[in-house]
Amino acid sequence: MRRDTALLAAASLMLGAVVAEARLTAPQVSDVAIAGAGFPKTLGEFGFFADGARQVPAARVTPYALNTPLWSDGADKLRFIYVPEGTQLAADGDGLLQFPVGAAIIKTFAYGEGADRRLIETRVLLHRADGWTALPYRWNAEQTEASLALAGGRIDLTTPAGEAISYAIPNKNQCKSCHGKDGAVIPIGPKARNLSADWLGQMVNRGNLDRVPDGADGLPDWRTHAVGPAEPLARAYLDVNCAHCHQPGGGASNSGLDLRWEQDDAHALGILKRPVAAGRGAGGHDFSILPGQPDGSILLYRMDSAEPGIAMPELGKASVDRDGGAVVRRWILEMKQQ
Amino acid sequence: MMKRALIAALLASAAPALAETHTIAAGEGAQERLQEALILAAPGDEIMLEAGRFVLTDGLSLDVEGVTVRGAGMDASVLDFTTQQGAGEGLLVTSDNVTLRDFAIENAKGDGIKSKGADNIIYHALRVEWTGGPLATNGAYGIYPVESANVLVQDSYVRGASDAGIYVGQSENIIVRRNRVVENVAGIEIENSNRAEVTENLATRNTGGILVFDLPGLPKVGGGDVLIARNAVIDNNTDNFAPEGNIVASVPAGTGVMVMANDNVHITDNALINNATSHVMLIAYSQDYTDARYQPRPVNVMVRDNVFGSGGSAPDFEGGTMLAQAFGGSLPPVLTDGLHEKLAVMGKVTAITLNLSEVGQPLTEARPSILQMPPIVSVKDLAPVALPAEMEARLR
Numbered sequence: 001m002r003r004d005t006a007l008l009a010a011a012s013l014m015l016g017a018v019v020a021e022a023r024l025t026a027p028q029v030s031d032v033a034i035a036g037a038g039f040p041k042t043l044g045e046f047g048f049f050a051d052g053a054r055q056v057p058a059a060r061v062t063p064y065a066l067n068t069p070l071w072s073d074g075a076d077k078l079r080f081i082y083v084p085e086g087t088q089l090a091a092d093g094d095g096l097l098q099f100p101v102g103a104a105i106i107k108t109f110a111y112g113e114g115a116d117r118r119l120i121e122t123r124v125l126l127h128r129a130d131g132w133t134a135l136p137y138r139w140n141a142e143q144t145e146a147s148l149a150l151a152g153g154r155i156d157l158t159t160p161a162g163e164a165i166s167y168a169i170p171n172k173n174q175c176k177s178c179h180g181k182d183g184a185v186i187p188i189g190p191k192a193r194n195l196s197a198d199w200l201g202q203m204v205n206r207g208n209l210d211r212v213p214d215g216a217d218g219l220p221d222w223r224t225h226a227v228g229p230a231e232p233l234a235r236a237y238l239d240v241n242c243a244h245c246h247q248p249g250g251g252a253s254n255s256g257l258d259l260r261w262e263q264d265d266a267h268a269l270g271i272l273k274r275p276v277a278a279g280r281g282a283g284g285h286d287f288s289i290l291p292g293q294p295d296g297s298i299l300l301y302r303m304d305s306a307e308p309g310i311a312m313p314e315l316g317k318a319s320v321d322r323d324g325g326a327v328v329r330r331w332i333l334e335m336k337q338q
Numbered sequence: 339m340m341k342r343a344l345i346a347a348l349l350a351s352a353a354p355a356l357a358e359t360h361t362i363a364a365g366e367g368a369q370e371r372l373q374e375a376l377i378l379a380a381p382g383d384e385i386m387l388e389a390g391r392f393v394l395t396d397g398l399s400l401d402v403e404g405v406t407v408r409g410a411g412m413d414a415s416v417l418d419f420t421t422q423q424g425a426g427e428g429l430l431v432t433s434d435n436v437t438l439r440d441f442a443i444e445n446a447k448g449d450g451i452k453s454k455g456a457d458n459i460i461y462h463a464l465r466v467e468w469t470g471g472p473l474a475t476n477g478a479y480g481i482y483p484v485e486s487a488n489v490l491v492q493d494s495y496v497r498g499a500s501d502a503g504i505y506v507g508q509s510e511n512i513i514v515r516r517n518r519v520v521e522n523v524a525g526i527e528i529e530n531s532n533r534a535e536v537t538e539n540l541a542t543r544n545t546g547g548i549l550v551f552d553l554p555g556l557p558k559v560g561g562g563d564v565l566i567a568r569n570a571v572i573d574n575n576t577d578n579f580a581p582e583g584n585i586v587a588s589v590p591a592g593t594g595v596m597v598m599a600n601d602n603v604h605i606t607d608n609a610l611i612n613n614a615t616s617h618v619m620l621i622a623y624s625q626d627y628t629d630a631r632y633q634p635r636p637v638n639v640m641v642r643d644n645v646f647g648s649g650g651s652a653p654d655f656e657g658g659t660m661l662a663q664a665f666g667g668s669l670p671p672v673l674t675d676g677l678h679e680k681l682a683v684m685g686k687v688t689a690i691t692l693n694l695s696e697v698g699q700p701l702t703e704a705r706p707s708i709l710q711m712p713p714i715v716s717v718k719d720l721a722p723v724a725l726p727a728e729m730e731a732r733l734r
Contacts, residue, residue, distance in 0.1 A: 151373035154395065154423070168424050172377050173399035173432075180432070183455065248557065254454065254484045254508050256556045267555060267628060274625065275583055276556060279448065279478025279501050282583030298583065308447035309477055314426035 027058040029082055034104050034126045043122050043137040043146035048082060048106050053119070053143045055108055060085065062208065066194045068222040068236040071321045072109060073167060074159040075120065080106040081190065083208050091200075094193035094215025096186070103127045105187055111157060120155060121169045122146050125179070125187055132185040134175030165318035174315050182249040193218040193261065194240065219261070225327050234331035235261055237324050241313065257288060270299055271335070278302075281310045292337035294329040303328060357382035364390030364415075376400045376407075387441050389414040397425025397446075403433045406732075409441025412465035412495065420445040427452040427482070428466075431459065437732055439463055443480075445470075450499070452482040458729055459483055461491040468498030472521045474579045479505040480522065483512075485558070488725050492516050500579060501586050502527035503544070506534065508558040513723055514539065523580040524549045524589065525571075530558050535565045535723045545578045546586070546593035547571035547613065552600045553585065554629035562601035562638075565720055571595060572611045572647075590615040590654035599623050602638040602718045611647030615654045616669055618644075622677035622697045634697045635677050638718040642684040646671040661706055665690070674709065675701075682714050 027050040033040050040046060050056045057063060061082045069077065083089060087100035099105075105125040112118050119139040126133045137146035138153055152171035158164050170177075179185045192200065197217040203209035219236040220228055238246075239261035245251035246259040255276055258268040267273050270288030275281070275298055283301035290296040302312035303325050311317055360375045362368070362385060372392065375385050381404040389410040394417055400407065407429075409415025419428045428446035431438070431453035442465035443450045450466035453459050466480035480496035483489045484507040491514045496503035503522035506512050512534035519525035525541030527549040528534045534550075541547035548571060552561035571594045580587040589596060592615030597603050599622065610617035618641055623634040650669030653662055662669050670688035674681060677697055683689045689711070692704035 150377050151370040152396065153370070166423055168396065171373050171396075171399070173373075173401045173430075174425075176401060176432075177399070177430075183432075251454070253557060272626075273555060274553075274585070276553060276585075277449075277478060277482075277484075277501070277505075277507070278581075278584060280474060280476075280581040281478075282581050284582035286583050308422055308424055309426070314448070315424065318424070 029058050029060060029084075029104075031084055031102055034082075034084075035102050035128055037128075039133075039135055039148055039150065041148050043124070046104070046124065048080065048104070048124075052145070055110075055119070061106070062203065062206075064190065064195065064199055066189055066240070067196065067217065067219040068194060068233075068240045070189065070240050070316075071324055072316050073165060073319050074161055074321075075109040075111055075167075076117075078108040078110065079189065081208075082106065088207060089203065089209045091192055091209065091211050091213035091216075093213055094218055095191050097190050097192060097195075097209070099127045099187070101127050101129050105190065107189075111160070118157075119143055119146070120157070120167065121149070123170075123175065125185070132179070132187065134179055134185050135172060136169050136175065138169055159319055161319065161322070163319045167318060168316065170315060177251050177315055178244045178313075180251055181244075181247075188244045189240075192216040194236075225323050230327060230330035230334055233327045237327055241321075241324065245313070270297075279309065281305075281312070283310070289332055289335070291335035292333060294332040297332055300325060300328055300332065356380070357384065359384045359386050361386040361388060362392075363388045364392045368392045369394050369396060373398055376402070376405075379405045381405070381435075384408055387415040387417075391416045391418050393418050393421065394428075395421055395423050397422065397427055397430060397448075399425075399430040399432070400436060401432045404435040405433070406437040406439070407441070408437070408439050411440050412442050412463055415441040416444055417441060418444050419447060422447045427477075430454070431456045434458055435728075436460070437462065441465075442467065444468075446477045448477045449482045450477060450480040450496070452479070452484065453486060454483075455485045456483065457486050458488045458726060459486060459490070460729060460732060461494055462733060463492075464494040466494070466496045466499075466503075468500075471498055472500075472523075472576055472579045473498070474500055474581055476500040478502075478584075480519075481505070482507075484508055487511055488729060489513070490725055490729055494518075495520070497521050499523065500581060501584060502549070505529065506531050508556060511723055511725060513537075513725060518542075519544060519547075521576060523576075523578060523586050525574065527551060527586070528561070528564055529553065530556050530561045531564075532561060533563045533721075533723050535567070536569065537565065537567045539569045540572070541569060541574060542572045543576050544574045545576050545580070545591050546589040546596055547574040547610075548595045549586070549589065549593075549598070550596070550600050550603050551585065551598045552623070552632075554623065554627035554632035554634070559629060559631050560601070560633070561599070562603065563720060564600065564603045565723075566595055566603065566605045567607050569608045570611075571608055571613065571617070573613070575612070575614045575652075590658075592616070592649075592652060592654050593619055594649070595619070596621070597636045597639055599632075599634050600636055600639075601633065602720060603636065604640045604642070604717075604720050605644065606640070606642045607644065609645045609647070610649065610671065611645075613649045614652040615650065615658065616673040617646055617649050617671040618673070620672075620674040620678045620681065622675060622694075624698050626698070635679055636674075636681075637679045639678060639680070640682045640684070640717050641672055641687065641689075642682070644671075644687075646687070656701060657704075664706070670708075672709075675704075680718075681709075681711075682717050683709075683711055684714070 503519035594613035672689035
């Protein structure tokens, strides 16, 4: 995780360099590609990067990091926000930043360090006049360009934990499986509560954001996962990794399980809640969370599985997040046995 | 509503002229070709699956309104998920006015076909099967519409689901007819839903044939107005193979029709034969709950004009064998835990009651006796389920 911050700092430095350089070469983001109706065939058509292979962003494309990130088979993620000239983001309490039409969110998934780093895919969320459009792009072997992968795809690779997996690039519909709420596509990550106050302040200073809202920076820093208090870490983890489906209007609304950070009803959070459609995902257990008994809790059973039909999340996971499981285990253990 | 009206108008006016058929063949790259077609389809288009076996590694999904996915027959066009590596179901539908017909889904890792928030959906002449037969490692639901209005499931075949073959949940306006459900834990299950007709189905060799359940703590509770009519519910004596923890894991083998909670369920004109626990069972939800909206008892249940064959000879619950012996070797065709309100069993049909007096009371406190039926004062009406005319027209 320290890597993330270092990366961010490096990217910020590069951003300065690029902006300086931009006066000469002027790499420009294509507002037409973002706002148009089509699905550009290559990532390059958007012009989000001055140097795609090195992930050096173009002007007005700003890197960011999340306090508690979504885990995706241990991939490194490089996140960027593009805000068009003459517009800015607006804060909406501790929730999702409000993006102007024409804005975009870009996330690259990579494995490996330094010169060995391989870019796997870049996912873009484009804020068009009729709503958000989500598209996945797959990097070529030469790392020179990423091509539209509407139907997704699979790549065999080895995770940082040393596991050989078949990594799944989501198809366009699967993007919506996580990014869908009440039938529309929305961003998930950039909520003020999961962004650092420093970064938000810098965005305000640059004129890219209207204000730093109350409740910003409220989620714990995941780098403290091994030692920090279990409850906020577990609740942040479940909010970031699960709640995009497990909330009213989300893809798993029919389960009645609501894992959002702001939810405080014990039953809705799964405590002594019986499953409804878990199938063999129940693992012989009666409750999503059985206080004091992580090994009797469906929630942890499914987190600790990589088997389709049992594993949660259903998408974007081919291996088990041991760190996330450990935090949730600590949280359930702490709960008073009933 | 505006949006829906607009789409309906668009479909009505534009679809005949502009609708395209995209034909997909099995073979190399089927996953990508089929998924891409499902993504790029325009409203009104048809995706035609040629005869053949489509070997798939990931779940498929459809999110475009008004699309028809049509195969060359439930034994001809087979979507084979035996080597599936991801996703929670074989096919997921999240758009309205979709028709799925004439193809098969085999060995999905999770559910077979799920449609969520997908109104006006038709499942026609499909086969969803776990080909190894009843196994706890099979997926949960075969055909799984949830949170939808206007659902039609007909002429389909489902085998091997480790929960329910056909499961309709948290929906309303539902017709499930002329299906064959074989060797599932529950053949057909209507759960937390309103206005459903389950008619002319064959439910055989399941653990329980047809279940009508209402559970607490879900976004939609208060199920009812369900008709179970003209079904053949035969030989549902398969050992329960549902993974523990699921509500259907508590269904005794040998159950014909089971009603848990719900308001207004009519069970009429069915043939119930050789279900070894009980042909018709009414029970209250017996677990703790905190949902103030929830009503745990079956209320307004009518049982009339059914044909009861042999059955009730090996009740699959504690004390069941002794109980059957006390009744001369087999239980009468209707069994209630005694917690029902307003039960009408018409004709010369014997019912027994366990005479529980409180919801949640353990079965060990049962005091079984023949149910003395009070004179019928009135039976609650059940209006026929009417689907939009457009849905019936789509199949012509």
